[in-house]
Amino acid sequence: MRALARAGAVEVGEAVRSRRVSAVEVVEACLERIAALDGRLGAFQLVRDAEVRAEAEALDARDDLPGLALAGVPVAVKDMIDVAGTPTSDGSRAASGVPAATDDELVARLRAAGALIVGKTRVPEFGLWPFTESEAFGTTRNPWDPSLTPGGSTGGGAAAVSAAMAPLALGSDGGGSIRIPAACCGLVGLKPGTGVVPLPGGRTQARSLVEWGPLGTSVADVWVMFSVLAGLPGRGEVAPPERRLRIAVSARPPVAGVAVDVALRRALQTTARVLSDAGHDVAVAHPPHRPVDVAAFLRRFFAGAAERVDQVGSARVEPRTRDAARFGRALGRRPPSPRTDERVRARFRRWFSDYDVLLTPALARPPIPVGAYEGRGFVATLLGSTRFVPFTAPWNLTGFPAASVPAAPLPGDIPAGVQIVAAPGGERLLLSVARELERHQPWRRHAPLDAGPGDSTGSRPS
Numbered sequence: 001m002r003a004l005a006r007a008g009a010v011e012v013g014e015a016v017r018s019r020r021v022s023a024v025e026v027v028e029a030c031l032e033r034i035a036a037l038d039g040r041l042g043a044f045q046l047v048r049d050a051e052v053r054a055e056a057e058a059l060d061a062r063d064d065l066p067g068l069a070l071a072g073v074p075v076a077v078k079d080m081i082d083v084a085g086t087p088t089s090d091g092s093r094a095a096s097g098v099p100a101a102t103d104d105e106l107v108a109r110l111r112a113a114g115a116l117i118v119g120k121t122r123v124p125e126f127g128l129w130p131f132t133e134s135e136a137f138g139t140t141r142n143p144w145d146p147s148l149t150p151g152g153s154t155g156g157g158a159a160a161v162s163a164a165m166a167p168l169a170l171g172s173d174g175g176g177s178i179r180i181p182a183a184c185c186g187l188v189g190l191k192p193g194t195g196v197v198p199l200p201g202g203r204t205q206a207r208s209l210v211e212w213g214p215l216g217t218s219v220a221d222v223w224v225m226f227s228v229l230a231g232l233p234g235r236g237e238v239a240p241p242e243r244r245l246r247i248a249v250s251a252r253p254p255v256a257g258v259a260v261d262v263a264l265r266r267a268l269q270t271t272a273r274v275l276s277d278a279g280h281d282v283a284v285a286h287p288p289h290r291p292v293d294v295a296a297f298l299r300r301f302f303a304g305a306a307e308r309v310d311q312v313g314s315a316r317v318e319p320r321t322r323d324a325a326r327f328g329r330a331l332g333r334r335p336p337s338p339r340t341d342e343r344v345r346a347r348f349r350r351w352f353s354d355y356d357v358l359l360t361p362a363l364a365r366p367p368i369p370v371g372a373y374e375g376r377g378f379v380a381t382l383l384g385s386t387r388f389v390p391f392t393a394p395w396n397l398t399g400f401p402a403a404s405v406p407a408a409p410l411p412g413d414i415p416a417g418v419q420i421v422a423a424p425g426g427e428r429l430l431l432s433v434a435r436e437l438e439r440h441q442p443w444r445r446h447a448p449l450d451a452g453p454g455d456s457t458g459s460r461p462s
Helices: 009-017 023-041 049-060 105-112 155-162 179-185 219-230 262-277 291-312 319-331 338-352 378-388 394-398 427-440
Strands: 044-047 074-078 116-121 168-173 188-191 211-216 246-249 281-284 357-361 402-406 417-422
Touching (some): 009 023, 023 044, 023 074, 023 116, 049 116, 074 105, 105 116, 105 168, 105 219, 155 179, 155 211, 179 188, 179 402, 179 417, 188 219, 188 427, 211 219, 219 427, 246 262, 262 281, 262 357, 291 319, 291 338, 291 394, 319 378, 338 394, 357 427, 402 427, 417 427
Parallel strands (some): 246 281
Antiparallel strands (some): 188 211, 357 417, 402 417
16 A cells, blocks of 8 residues: 555545544645655645644544545645635735635635645746746756656646645646646646636636646546536546547647657557557547637737736736736737637537547647746747647637646656547546546556655555
8 A cells, every 4th residue: 555645635535534544644644745855846835734734633523524525635726826824926026925814715615525725836927837937936846857847837736746745736727737737747637618617716817718627646536626626516436438439639739830749749649549449439630720829829828917917016026927918918908809719619619529539749848957948038938838838728718628647658757648628518528538548558646756764654544
């Protein structure tokens, strides 16, 4: 049996509900691992040591544990959402530093299901980039190779889960910010479709591009957390598909001039063969991307950045962020037309009438080195980010659900991911396909990090 800190969310929840282990034991195992590893990785913005211990003790005293889907499960929360008693930094020195008075609705839902909020995880300033480095709070590193990025913007959450510092992380995704870190760190990450999970404060972010969702080490873990966030009844399970699916496979980037790494193409092909061997109809087919879609995404995304900078003032934000806000103001003078939005969505819905899911690379390049864009300007960073992660943003523009799932690893045992996309309402279908892959192409759950003697101590589920 794995050490308690390495147990999955479903395993922990079952053990705590049956009182084979206590929530206090689970929390102590995670806090011990955070203390041992996070100095190297920089995943956490803050750790709620005293608070989460007290909350675990209170949970253990409750008599309703059998009804709690996430009983005693530690969750790391992205530092772009309110947790009562802690400040929300957004990765910026311009943040107020004032502790939030109340939990956001998503945090409240997690707590109501028995989850224990172990801490808040780092992000790049305002979640703008596919790497997690900020001038204010430093660098987050990939547990599989600390010289590499864990991705962004939910890089801190992905690093925490991959290093077994928490079984689950809550992240946001406005252009790939759940799926990119999941791919970099060998995790399952789900971006729900528009309107499926409530937004923080009930407000749209980045001109309606952003959705919130889970990252975990298994499909079952991600499904149970998604169910809690979306308010779905019961816990249930996700099984592999019961029927033959029509699966489109495309390695063609939606942005012109972007090349896909050979090893990542090979990982996609291997995954496609797994699904074909499982009995599904798999064919090469390219979704109907158009150059105007790129402009539409950029207009929304950076207009959202401009709005955020305008809220806090530009004096204390990073120079690259100020330039991103200027770009957003220049692009975003005309608000997007609802009619144009619907035409884009209709184009992709028509295409999906011929396919159940689409399979693409999650990244076009392997995880980039830490500091690759340190000191670089906005234009260089934007162009480099586009070459790194071109496949994820279109599904924020359309509002379709999408997930990243581990694929065959790259040379050096570095994780690779494939993206699975479905039409609106397809979250369970996506995870069903992911479960098929998990069954036939199992992946390593955590990075092989040594946390010292404490890594294998403590009580364990049995």
